[in-house]
Amino acid sequence: MAAVAQCVRGALRPRLPLHPLLSAAIRTSPRLLCAATQQKNPGQNLEEDQNQSQNEQKAETSSAERLLAEEKAKLEEQLKEVTDKYKRALADAENVRQRSQKLVEEAKLYGIQSFCKDLLEVADILEKATESVPKEEIKDDNPHLKNLYEGLVMTEVQIQKVFKKHGLLRLDPVGAKFDPYEHEALFHTPMEGKEPGTIALVSKIGYKLHGRTLRPALVGVVKD
DSSP, rough: OOHHHHHHHHHOOOOOOHHHHHHHHHHHHHHHHHHHHHTTTHHHHHHHHHHHHHHHHHHHHHHHHHHHHHHHHHHHHHHHHHHHHHHHHHHHHHHHEEEHHHHHHHHHHHHHHHHHHHHHHHHHHHHHHHHHHHHGGGGGTHHHHHHHHHHHHHHHHHHHHHHTTEEEEEOOOOOSSSTTTEEEEEEEEEEEOOOOBBBEEEEEHHHHHHHEEEEEEEEEEEOO
């Protein structure tokens, strides 16, 4: 209101003689005169409005870019976490697959070890039977004993072929170095001409199944 009054006083200040009708119009419409006075420079006001609008648009654009950058960083972090989890899951799955494959292969190789252990007793009996027959009694004039002995020997040879076919091998380590993974020492004895730590005699034959000791050989070891 003060600005309007100042504008009216400025407009009513007598500078030049005015027509009576014009004076009456000014006195009755001071607001119109003030508005006309305020709109004397519309180009400057338009430029200011445009600058303000541009500044607001720039501020909104900057805020939107900042939000987009933050959202991008979050998505990249989530992508990294998901990728790491995916790689770990793949590695775990591959480890499980390899372990399962190894277990299957071992089951194929060593699944018969219990059966083989039972057959070893049969092989031991055959070996003892052939060793117990006196060699001097095996003659043509004693055909029954000779045929029985030859049949036992052939059976023993055949069973060893079957063992070898399925990966079961004999351990007869006379003169070899003592190996606790393959041999079991029953006793130690001094023996001339033999290197200490070697096997002097074998009390019971051992066996290995596909490179794994199924039954250690029972041996006597040379000591110092």
